[in-house]
Amino acid sequence: MKVRRSDRLIDMTRYLLERPHTLVPLTFFSKRYESAKSSISEDLAIIRRTFAARQTGILETVPGAAGGVRFMPTIGQEEASNFITDMANRLSESDRLLPGGYVYLSDLLGTPEVLRQIGRLIATQYLDQSVDAVMTVATKGIPIAQSVSQYLNVPFVIVRRDSKITEGSTVSVNYVSGSSARIEKMELSKRSLKPGSGVLIVDDFMKAGGTVNGMRGLIEEFGANLVGISVFAEGKFAGDRMVSDYTSLIRVDDVDTKANTLHAVAGNYLDYNHELFGRLREQ
Amino acid sequence: MKVRRSDRLIDMTRYLLERPHTLVPLTFFSKRYESAKSSISEDLAIIRRTFAARQTGILETVPGAAGGVRFMPTIGQEEASNFITDMANRLSESDRLLPGGYVYLSDLLGTPEVLRQIGRLIATQYLDQSVDAVMTVATKGIPIAQSVSQYLNVPFVIVRRDSKITEGSTVSVNYVSGSSARIEKMELSKRSLKPGSGVLIVDDFMKAGGTVNGMRGLIEEFGANLVGISVFAEGKFAGDRMVSDYTSLIRVDDVDTKANTLHAVAGNYLDYNHELFGRLREQ
The missing domain is CATH 1.10.10.10 (Winged helix-like DNA-binding domain superfamily/Winged helix DNA-binding domain)
Known part of the structure; x- marks a missing residue:
């Protein structure tokens, strides 16, 4: 009919x-x-x-x-900017501050509407790049990886810090956890990445960049290519970060554990993608 | 305009x-x-x-x-049935069988198209029930929880077996891991569930049901209500399962570790929801 x-x-x-x-x-x-x-x-x-x-x-x-x-x-620049401002305000809520200066994010990263927008923003950045898989580390990066993977329509793979029998053979790397300067281990199921594939790393929060750097090492071990690194939030880090080329939606600037306040602002995402949004507007 | x-x-x-x-x-x-x-x-x-x-x-x-x-x-009965048959065939692929009789699922549970359909199927079942949150346990239940939460448009919460400083105060319960009969502990951030809220439990794989039973205990601790239990796949379990009222999309029947074969069939989802699909057809 x-x-x-x-x-x-x-x-x-x-x-x-x-x-x-x-x-x-x-x-x-x-x-x-x-x-x-x-x-x-x-x-x-x-x-x-x-x-x-x-x-x-x-x-x-x-x-x-x-x-x-x-x-x-895609997402328009204005909608992206409004979302980032809104998230920065949400992150600045004082009851998010946890002992040790950590920030509680689980409510936001468990809300479909928030994840949808994070996915749209990050997927827009990699619009015309050749991403074959999105990579993250368990546990809190998973919702972000899943949302980005949905908008790019490619699979996501989960790196683990603990060995699991349900993953089969794995490839592992050691990495330096930047905050604690300890040597840790992370691993990924052998069958989850093909050599030569383009991999986008995403995570919820980056401080020194040790975890992200570990994932970069894993990508090398698999003979795959790093396409880019995007995180939801970055924290302040005193010292050299292990990762330089990345985008963040939010930057957590001032954490005052005595006064129990934190101040979050827009990360570098909008500046980094300034030209891209210009091109999108003309289309 | x-x-x-x-x-x-x-x-x-x-x-x-x-x-x-x-x-x-x-x-x-x-x-x-x-x-x-x-x-x-x-x-x-x-x-x-x-x-x-x-x-x-x-x-x-x-x-x-x-x-x-x-x-x-919603999803139509025929499309649901086709998807389940397809998944049962995919699960029956012999290279999924891991030492100990475990089944490799990470590729399927990292594919947007598969997750989309799992989410649609489970969300259809709880269409007119009052679900306020979807609950799962880290790590492999997360993609399923996220997809269901998207289709029901409610938040999802992640129970953890390991304590994390980034979760703030938590409520914990002990539970009996059915397969190993060991006592384990799981916990959930205190602020993630409100008393009285309706909670839907989802997970990737259920054997004895110990983990799911633990989550049921957590829901009680929070003064919340269990709405239902739905898993992607259930395995064979010799003995009394700790959970009786649940739905599964797939059932893994025969695992022969010597011959390296496994046989997966449709779970009870379609039978369980037979009336619902009848009502949906008439609408």
């Missing part, structure tokens, strides 16, 4: 949103809705226009016989 | 899909698109029809001054 345009638009929107960064041939939609390719092309032009106007993302057309359309989710 | 119907349909679809189980007042859409309420009502009727026809979910109308629309994601 031929499907009306309004129904096609609704179902195509859902279909594309659920499959980011996936090439969908026009013939697929044409069959699905028993409609002419010319009608499908018109539908897609409308969706492209609305997605651009609402800064939902880019609907890219790939011409030719092997072509189709590909949806790439 | 007034927005055309086609653009409204596309943007409303995205807006609703991103906010499941959330009441959106008609006035919100009316303002967003500078369109009359009557036009918005017509749009929503079209979306409702398409969502029903494609088994995307239910678009419920709540009448009255405080009313609006609420999107509840």
Whole structure:
């Protein structure tokens, strides 16, 4: 049965949103809705226009016989900036400060709406880079990795500090935990990364960068390539950080454990991606 | 500026899909698109029809001054059944069998498309129950909890076996690990659950049910209510399981470590939800 345009638009929107960064041939939609390719092309032009106007993302057309359309989710600079400001305010709430200067994040990193936006922001940064997998370390990086992986539509892999029998053979590296300067060990299931794959490292919180540096070592062990490093929040660190090229959404600046206050501000994400947002605006 | 119907349909679809189980007042859409309420009502009727026809979910109308629309994601019985069959086949791949009869699941539980479907299936089961939070235990239950939490649009909380300074004060319980019959300890950050809240337990794999039983104890400690227990896969267990009322998508039946084979079949999910799927078909 031929499907009306309004129904096609609704179902195509859902279909594309659920499959980011996936090439969908026009013939697929044409069959699905028993409609002419010319009608499908018109539908897609409308969706492209609305997605651009609402800064939902880019609907890219790939011409030719092997072509189709590909949806790439993005976030607009203003929405990104508002979200970061909101998160910085949330992090600055004094009851988040834990003994030792740690910051309680589990509520935010367990809220679907927050994770959705973190995923959109980080995925936007790596929009046109060749990411084959998102990597993080258990436990608190997992929700971020999962959300980014969803928006980039690639798998995520979880590095562990404790050995688990349910992972099979693993590859392990030693690393220096920056805060405590102790030697630790982390490992990843052997079958989780292919040589040559592009890997994006994400984590919830970075201080000295020791953990992130350990993951970098693991990527090397697997013969894979580091594409980038993005963290939700970075803390202040007195001394040389082990990682220099990274982005953070939030920076926790002043932690005063005596007065029980902390001050969080925007990280370097917006500055780092200034040009990218300029290009996105023009599209 | 007034927005055309086609653009409204596309943007409303995205807006609703991103906010499941959330009441959106008609006035919100009316303002967003500078369109009359009557036009918005017509749009929503079209979306409702398409969502029903494609088994995307239910678009419920709540009448009255405080009313609006609420999107509840569902999955059709056939799609659910196909997914379960596919997963049972994937689990039966012989190279998943690890020493000790464990099953390697990390690849599946790190794939966005798989997690999306697991989340949809489990969220469909609890469609009209009052779930305030999804609970799981670190590490491998987390991706499932996150996906379910996204479709139900409620937070998820992570129980830990190891104490972490970044969680603040915790409540802990002892539990009997069913497989090893050892006494273990698990804990949850004190501020993560409110008394009286409805909690859905999810996990990746259940054998004797000791871990799930521990979480049940934690829910009691918090004065919260258990709404249900759903696991991705259950294994065979010789003896009395500590948990009886639960659903599983997959059941791992025969594990032959000598021949290096395992056989996975559909769990009780479809049978358990037979009536629910009947009701969904009629809607």
